[in-house]
Amino acid sequence: MKNSIVLADSFMVLEWYKKNTIYQIYPRSFKDTSGNGIGDLRGIIEKLDYLKSLHIEIIWISPIFESPNKDNGYDVSDYCAIMPEFGNMDDFDELLDIAHSKGLKIVLDLVPNHTSNEHKWFKNAKTSVDNKYRDYYIWKKPKADGGPPNNWPSFFGGPAWTLDESSGEYYLHLFTKYQPDLNWENPKVREEIYKAMRFWLDKGVDGFRMDVVTLLSKDLSFKDVDLNIGFRKIIEDHYANGPKIHDYLKEMNDQVMQHYDAFSMGEGVGITPENAHLYVGADRKELDMIYHFDILENNILDGKYEEVTSFDLLQLKQVFRNWQTVFENKGWIANALGNHDFARLVSRFGNDKNYRTESAKMLVTMMATQNGTLNIYQGDEIGMTNIHLDDIDKVNDIQALNFYVENLETKKFTSEVALQMINNEGRDNARTPMQWDNSEFAGFSIIKPWLQLNPNFTDLNVLNQSQDRNSILNYYKKLFSVKKDYDIFSYGSYEEFEKQNKYIYMYEKMLNDQKMLVILSFSNLEIVIDYKIKKLKTYKLLLNNYNFVNIDNYKITLKPFQSLVYMSN
Known part of the structure; x- marks a missing residue:
C-alpha cells in the first residue's frame, strides 16, 4: 500500500513520488562496462553514487526487457527477462538492492500496448x-x-x-510493423501483463512508467479517419482515450498497483486538459500521475518533422497555465522538457551556441518550480546538445529513417532538407552516449559506441563540469538540493505576471504562509523590467544562474537567459 502524509492547511496528499525528482536513464547510452559499445545494468550500478550526488530520488530506466531492438527495447519479446546485452537478472537484482540501500527508487518502463513480432x-x-x-x-x-x-x-x-x-x-500496429498491438479486449492478455507487473513489483521495483498507456482501448468500429484533421487530432479522437480505457486502468490498479507501495506514471499521448482528470483523479483509482506532451510538443504543430515551428514563449506559458489550472485541486502530472523521444532541450528551447550554460540552467529552474513531479533526462544535467549527422547512414532511429524513406517516395523535400529536419528534431539527438569525460570514447565505453558520440564531448562532459563550481552540473545539484527543502517547488497556488511578455516568464507560488517568486528570461539580450508588483526587500534570493543580479529602484536588468528564484522570509 502507498505511504503518504497530508500537508498542513492544504488539500494535497504528499506521496513520496510527488515531491521527488525522476531521472530517466536510456540504458543503451548511459554507461558500458562490458566493452561491447552498449550501455548496461552494471554501468548504472557504477554510476549510482553519481546519481545520488544529483539529489534525485527516483531512477526511471527505459526498457531493459528482452527485445530484438527494432525500436530499442520498446518492442518486447519477453516481459520477464533481461535483454542479454544489458546483463542478466542477477545484475538487475544487484542494481535494485544497491539503489535501495542508497535511498534511490527504481522505476521500470512497461510497454503494455504492443509486443515485438518476435514475442x-x-x-x-x-x-x-x-x-x-x-x-x-x-x-x-x-x-x-x-x-x-x-x-x-x-x-x-x-x-x-x-x-x-x-x-x-x-x-x-500503431507503431512499426515489428510492434503488433495487443488486444486488451482479451482478458487473458490483460492478466499476462498484470502477471509481468507483479513479477517486477514482487522483486521490489518502485513503480512503472507505462508506455503509451492511453492507447490500450481501441475503437472497435475501425472506421476510416479524416486524414485532413492532422495526426495529433487523429491520436486524440481515434487512437487514445478508447471506450474501455478507464475500465482497464481501474482493473490494473485494483488487481496490481494498489497492493504495492509503488506508483504508476502513464505516458499520456493523446490526452488533453479536458480529460486528464479521468486518468489521475484520486477518486478514479487509475493512474497516480500522467506524463502529458503539451510541454514537449509546444512547438510541434502535428507531430511531424516538417511541422516544427519557431519557439514561442507565449505559447509555452499558455501550456503551463492550462495544466496548472487543471490540476489546481486534484490529480497529478509529471513535468518534462526532454526525454528519449525528443531533441535536446537546450537545443530546442535555449541557446546551445552562445548561452548554453545560462539557458540550460534557466530551463531546469523553470521546470523545477512548476507544480508536479519533475522528470529530467540523462545528459541534460550537463547541457548535452543536438548532434549533427551528415549522412543518413549514421541515423539509427527507426522513426527518422521511415520519415526519410517516405520523403524519398513523395519528394516533398530534398534529401538534404529531410536530413536537416532529422538533425533538428530526430530522436537520435537524445540518444547519443553519455559524455562522462574527454577520453577517446567519452568515458562511456572502451570501444566505438553503438551510436555516434557528439564531438563536443571533449569539452562538454561530467568530469569537466564537476570541477567547475559554475557549471550546469553543479547548478542542477544545488537546485535539487534546495528543492528538497521546500514543498512549494512541487505544490502551491500559482499566479502569473507579465502574461503577454514574449521574453519574460514570471510567476509567484504560494503554499500555506510561504511565497516563491520566479523570474525567467528567454532572451539573448539584456532586458530591463520595471517590477513594482511585490517588495523584493521582503524576499531572499534563493537561486540565481548568474553570480549577480542588477536591481535598481525595483528595476531589474536581466542578463541573457537569467533565472531568479526568490523566497519569502
Whole structure:
C-alpha cells in the first residue's frame, strides 16, 4: 500500500513520488562496462553514487526487457527477462538492492500496448487463425480491393496495418510493423501483463512508467479517419482515450498497483486538459500521475518533422497555465522538457551556441518550480546538445529513417532538407552516449559506441563540469538540493505576471504562509523590467544562474537567459 502524509492547511496528499525528482536513464547510452559499445545494468550500478550526488530520488530506466531492438527495447519479446546485452537478472537484482540501500527508487518502463513480432505470443498467433494466441492481437480481413482494413496511419509513418500473407489477414500496429498491438479486449492478455507487473513489483521495483498507456482501448468500429484533421487530432479522437480505457486502468490498479507501495506514471499521448482528470483523479483509482506532451510538443504543430515551428514563449506559458489550472485541486502530472523521444532541450528551447550554460540552467529552474513531479533526462544535467549527422547512414532511429524513406517516395523535400529536419528534431539527438569525460570514447565505453558520440564531448562532459563550481552540473545539484527543502517547488497556488511578455516568464507560488517568486528570461539580450508588483526587500534570493543580479529602484536588468528564484522570509 502507498505511504503518504497530508500537508498542513492544504488539500494535497504528499506521496513520496510527488515531491521527488525522476531521472530517466536510456540504458543503451548511459554507461558500458562490458566493452561491447552498449550501455548496461552494471554501468548504472557504477554510476549510482553519481546519481545520488544529483539529489534525485527516483531512477526511471527505459526498457531493459528482452527485445530484438527494432525500436530499442520498446518492442518486447519477453516481459520477464533481461535483454542479454544489458546483463542478466542477477545484475538487475544487484542494481535494485544497491539503489535501495542508497535511498534511490527504481522505476521500470512497461510497454503494455504492443509486443515485438518476435514475442512467442505473436509467433504462435501467426501459425493459425485458430491458435489460442491469435486473439492476443488485433486481426482484420482486408477490404474488397485487398487493401488494409482502414486508412489508419502509423505513428512512425506508413499504414498501421501489415498483411500476414499466410492467413490473408492484416494485424494492427500503431507503431512499426515489428510492434503488433495487443488486444486488451482479451482478458487473458490483460492478466499476462498484470502477471509481468507483479513479477517486477514482487522483486521490489518502485513503480512503472507505462508506455503509451492511453492507447490500450481501441475503437472497435475501425472506421476510416479524416486524414485532413492532422495526426495529433487523429491520436486524440481515434487512437487514445478508447471506450474501455478507464475500465482497464481501474482493473490494473485494483488487481496490481494498489497492493504495492509503488506508483504508476502513464505516458499520456493523446490526452488533453479536458480529460486528464479521468486518468489521475484520486477518486478514479487509475493512474497516480500522467506524463502529458503539451510541454514537449509546444512547438510541434502535428507531430511531424516538417511541422516544427519557431519557439514561442507565449505559447509555452499558455501550456503551463492550462495544466496548472487543471490540476489546481486534484490529480497529478509529471513535468518534462526532454526525454528519449525528443531533441535536446537546450537545443530546442535555449541557446546551445552562445548561452548554453545560462539557458540550460534557466530551463531546469523553470521546470523545477512548476507544480508536479519533475522528470529530467540523462545528459541534460550537463547541457548535452543536438548532434549533427551528415549522412543518413549514421541515423539509427527507426522513426527518422521511415520519415526519410517516405520523403524519398513523395519528394516533398530534398534529401538534404529531410536530413536537416532529422538533425533538428530526430530522436537520435537524445540518444547519443553519455559524455562522462574527454577520453577517446567519452568515458562511456572502451570501444566505438553503438551510436555516434557528439564531438563536443571533449569539452562538454561530467568530469569537466564537476570541477567547475559554475557549471550546469553543479547548478542542477544545488537546485535539487534546495528543492528538497521546500514543498512549494512541487505544490502551491500559482499566479502569473507579465502574461503577454514574449521574453519574460514570471510567476509567484504560494503554499500555506510561504511565497516563491520566479523570474525567467528567454532572451539573448539584456532586458530591463520595471517590477513594482511585490517588495523584493521582503524576499531572499534563493537561486540565481548568474553570480549577480542588477536591481535598481525595483528595476531589474536581466542578463541573457537569467533565472531568479526568490523566497519569502
